[in-house]
Amino acid sequence: MVQQARKTEIYDALVCGDLLTALPHIAQTEFGGPCDLVLAADVLCYFERLEGLMAAVVAIFKSGGLFAFSVEPCVEALTDSAACKADDVVELPGNATRYKHRIEYVQACAELAGMEIVACRKTIGRYAKSITPVPYTLLLLRCRVSGMAM
Ligand SMILES: C[S@@+](CC[C@H](N)C(=O)[O-])C[C@H]1O[C@@H](n2cnc3c(N)ncnc32)[C@H](O)[C@@H]1O
Numbered sequence: 160m161v162q163q164a165r166k167t168e169i170y171d172a173l174v175c176g177d178l179l180t181a182l183p184h185i186a187q188t189e190f191g192g193p194c195d196l197v198l199a200a201d202v203l204c205y206f207e208r209l210e211g212l213m214a215a216v217v218a219i220f221k222s223g224g225l226f227a228f229s230v231e232p233c234v235e236a237l238t239d240s241a242a243c244k245a246d247d248v249v250e251l252p253g254n255a256t257r258y259k260h261r262i263e264y265v266q267a268c269a270e271l272a273g274m275e276i277v278a279c280r281k282t283i284g285r286y287a288k289s290i291t292p293v294p295y296t297l298l299l300l301r302c303r304v305s306g307m308a309m
Pocket residue numbers: 160176177178179199200201202205206
């Protein structure tokens with residue numbers, strides 16, 4: 160992914176590392192202060208729990224910072240699946256460890272971290288085996304607190 164990104168020659172800097180530890184480093188060394196926007200497309204599905212990630216994002220924002228991301232929603236929660244209703248997170252079958260998240264759980268994590276939902280849209284995130292559309296939800300959160308000192 161980083162090699163592909165480097166080939167585009169559109170990025171000022173590319174940092175490779177685990178999000179939870181790399182985010183504060185990026186804010187300090189690359190930007191020298193709070194970030195305005197964090198964009199994570201098809202990344203949160205690799206995190207089982209989202210509390211730590213949301214807190215790490217807020218920590219590099221000042222009030223008003225925006226966090227845009229996609230999740231694979233736990234759609235069954237909207238119907239009558241008792242299993243999914245009871246769980247905030249459902250592990251997806253397959254080789255890579257991926258998770259679906261219940262939207263109410265995502266919202267609760269956002270609020271706990273000090274962010275509010277500005278927009279929430281359903282979309283098709285990818286096509287399984289290049290054929291079957293997979294529903295995703297796009298969310299835009301706004302930070303209500305200042306996580307990083309100016
Ligand atoms: C399906 S790809 C999405 C790529 C992304 N949309 C882009 O344009 O670069 C998932 C990405 O999430 C990254 N990822 C998964 N868990 C991560 C973690 N704990 N810390 C940092 N990156 C992670 C993977 O390395 C991979 O680059």
